[in-house]
Amino acid sequence: MAVCIAVIAKENYPLYIRSVPVQNELKFHYTVHTSLDVVEEKISAVGKAMADQRELYLGLLYPTEDYKVYPSHMIIVYYTPVCIFFLLIENILLYRHTRYGYVTNSKVKFVIVVDSSNTSLRDNEIRSMFRKLHNSFTDVMCNPFYNPGDTIQSKAFDSMVSAMMVQAS
Amino acid sequence: MSRQSNRTTDSKKMNAELFTLTYGALVTQLCKDYENDEEVNKQLDKMGYNIGVRLIEDFLARSSVGRCQDFRETADVIAKVAFKMYLGITPSVTNWSPAGDEFSLILESNPLVDFVELPDNHSSLVYSNLLCGVLRGALEMVQMAVAVKFSQDTLRGDNVTEIRMKFIKRMEENLPAGDE
Numbered sequence: 143m144a145v146c147i148a149v150i151a152k153e154n155y156p157l158y159i160r161s162v163p164v165q166n167e168l169k170f171h172y173t174v175h176t177s178l179d180v181v182e183e184k185i186s187a188v189g190k191a192m193a194d195q196r197e198l199y200l201g202l203l204y205p206t207e208d209y210k211v212y213p214s215h216m217i218i219v220y221y222t223p224v225c226i227f228f229l230l231i232e233n234i235l236l237y238r239h240t241r242y243g244y245v246t247n248s249k250v251k252f253v254i255v256v257d258s259s260n261t262s263l264r265d266n267e268i269r270s271m272f273r274k275l276h277n278s279f280t281d282v283m284c285n286p287f288y289n290p291g292d293t294i295q296s297k298a299f300d301s302m303v304s305a306m307m308v309q310a311s
Numbered sequence: 312m313s314r315q316s317n318r319t320t321d322s323k324k325m326n327a328e329l330f331t332l333t334y335g336a337l338v339t340q341l342c343k344d345y346e347n348d349e350e351v352n353k354q355l356d357k358m359g360y361n362i363g364v365r366l367i368e369d370f371l372a373r374s375s376v377g378r379c380q381d382f383r384e385t386a387d388v389i390a391k392v393a394f395k396m397y398l399g400i401t402p403s404v405t406n407w408s409p410a411g412d413e414f415s416l417i418l419e420s421n422p423l424v425d426f427v428e429l430p431d432n433h434s435s436l437v438y439s440n441l442l443c444g445v446l447r448g449a450l451e452m453v454q455m456a457v458a459v460k461f462s463q464d465t466l467r468g469d470n471v472t473e474i475r476m477k478f479i480k481r482m483e484e485n486l487p488a489g490d491e
Binding site for chain 1: 328331332335336338339425426427428429430433
């Protein structure tokens with residue numbers, strides 16, 4: 143159910159952001175950006191604890207939020223009964239977005255935004271998604287033509303991410 | 312890769328990634344230095360040649376195969392013994408030309424190109440050209456002049472990697488051309 147996957151570098155700029163459906167891209171960028179604050183907080187909270195594989199996974203970053211998204215108008219408004227009268231009912235989509243975070247030992251962060259309206263993904267599935275992401279990311283790193291700090295343009299990484307997003311929806 | 316044969320398989324596996332990364336660093340550095348794919352291909356071939364003329368001694372010492380009677384036998388030895396010994400893969404020998412002087416080695420996997428994706432600005436780079444040089448240099452030391460090139464490459468989108476080897480002539484006993 144991943145609707146957005148982002149890879150963020152140590153210096154907090156994005157190396158890779160992909161979202162499905164594409165028209166809400168800006169909103170997802172914003173969402174991921176705000177999640178970064180939560181990630182930073184969690185990292186500093188852990189403090190001197192030696193990060194093992196379990197602690198790389200940060201879990202749910204933020205309480206679930208409701209957004210009402212109107213594809214035809216691209217406006218984000220909070221759900222109020224009044225709005226129904228103003229917009230076509232068949233265009234109303236209610237998404238609940240949950241964000242999950244994962245940080246590597248080299249301070250590269252992965253953020254997954256999922257739409258949990260259909261089924262709630264179990265923790266294990268999210269963990270395995272992060273593991274796959276991490277593995278693909280290390281493969282990208284090992285590419286001798288990739289300079290650390292560049293945006294990720296690897297086709298293998300793209301196809302892995304697409305598979306993860308498709309498999310859910 | 313040339314070491315005494317009492318290493319365990321485990322340590323060979325560890326070194327494979329380091330080997331791949333080292334080769335990758337070598338190719339990218341060459342690209343940065345020469346900035347021209349053709350030039351890099353030539354340099355890789357030259358480097359491979361220098362490796363090959365030395366590697367053949369090690370190979371003959373370790374494998375103790377005798378003199379090959381014809382080119383077919385050479386092809387089999389290269390595929391089944393040499394590649395297995397040094398890269399841990401066994402390519403298949405196919406596509407013999409009617410005259411019997413040209414054949415293809417099909418590699419399902421190429422350990423040099425693990426994790427590698429060629430960027431668009433290096434489309435004419437033959438990444439594993441070192442292998443061509445090695446084969447050419449090694450065979451030259453056993454008095455066989457061959458032409459080696461890649462006809463298919465997984466980095467360019469093909470399914471397999473194919474090396475085409477053509478026998479040119481049997482050489483007289485003389486010293487190799489040497490480094491330029």
